[in-house]
Amino acid sequence: MNAPVQARSQQFRSSSRLAGIGVSEILKITGLAADLKRQGRDVIILGTGEPDFDTPEHVKDAAARAMQAGATKYTALDGTPELKAAIRAKFRRDNGLDFALDEITVAAGAKQILFNAMMASLEPGDEVIIPTPYWVTYADIVLIAGGRPVLVPCQEANGFRLAADDLARAITPRTRWLMLNSPSNPSGAAYSEADYRPILDVLIAQPHVWLMVDDIYEHIVYDDFRFVTPVAIEPELRARTLTVNGISKAYAMTGWRIGYAGGPSALIRAMAIVQSQSTSCPSSISQAAAIAALDGPMEIVRQRCRSFQARRDHVVAALNQIGGISCRRPEGAFYTFASCAGIIGSTTPSDELISSDVDFATYLLKTAGVAVVPGSAFGLAPYFRISYATSTSELEEACRRIAEAADALRLKEPA
Structure with a gap:
């Protein structure tokens, strides 16, 4: 037997x-x-x-109108053309950046944007430099995608901002990305143009390193601080930078789950492949609400x-x-x-x-x-x-x- x-x-x-x-x-x-x-x-x-x-009333009203109009079906995979047009206008108006529609992606929150980018770009063992203190999700997303987080401490004496010399020492041939967040979660530290300049100079000298910048707190700054995003300072980095943003913080829309980004079209296409096999399109109703937020009054x-x-x-x-x-x-x-x-x-x-x-x-x-x-x-x-x-x-x-x-x-x- x-x-x-x-x-x-x-x-x-x-x-x-x-x-x-x-x-x-x-x-x-x-x-x-x-x-x-x-x-x-x-x-x-x-x-x-x-x-x-x-959430502001005019945004909720836009969502209600979308539901009444029957906008409750699947949308384009990574954002409706209407929302991408609103995002494009936002980048032009607020940041002086001009992205084509195929250089813009929309996902179920900025967190999914980060996840899509890491899954689309990392090979096992690739390194991602993350200044600390850092939002805890950054390192875990890198690990899930098979990469290796390289944590670089940022001292309080430097305003919890990354020092260019520390960045230069952390870069190796395996470095794939540098992740920056300004203003920062958890420290609230923000980078002025003068703060960014030496960091961007290091990146210019290291063409294999891409930059992912998380601008989600862009509109929450104080004491006449002037927000600026890296590509607006150094256009030479545009071809290897993903500029991430979303509606959750400034517009009090955390539960609506809409994040977006602008970057090179080849990266955006690769991120769409990842999204196609995970969540597919973001909520149609949330996308309609996001248009109203981005196009609406800022007061x-x-x-x-x-x-x-x-x-x-x-x-x-x-x-x-x-x-x-x-x-x-x-x-x-x-x-x-x-x-x-x-x-x-x-x-x-x-x-x-x-x-x-x-x-x-x-x-x-x-x-x-x-x-x-x-x-x-x-x-x-x-x-x-x-x-x-x-x-x-x-x-x-x-x-x-x-x-x-x-x-x-x-x-x-x-x-």
């Missing part, structure tokens, strides 16, 4: 490409805080990068930006009043990235050692009911990120609680 066939294990086995990749630390902390709230705890969540404002965006600036000023001032904490004044986005170096080494009232920014964030959540994200999640410690995209009253209360919790700590006695 034949030997019995050994039963296969029914236990799930994840693919090797997911090794070392998990759910975002931001989502974990937000989820834990939400669980505590459901249990009746009074928790203020400052971890989510999402405006508390509603509401400017008004909300002024509100964010007032919140930033309050949070920065409050944090800098707390012993052991120091906070740089960000140029844009809606995050503070504060140092808690002076807290490290202290002990809690229950005699637990605060040995890292993760410990401090955990202490704040459990003791003060305030959810922040530790800087180590973004590749740079010991810091913590606060999203001030919430009400002023919640921010005031959160800062009061953080101050109270910090004051309750005591420095570890010397040996």
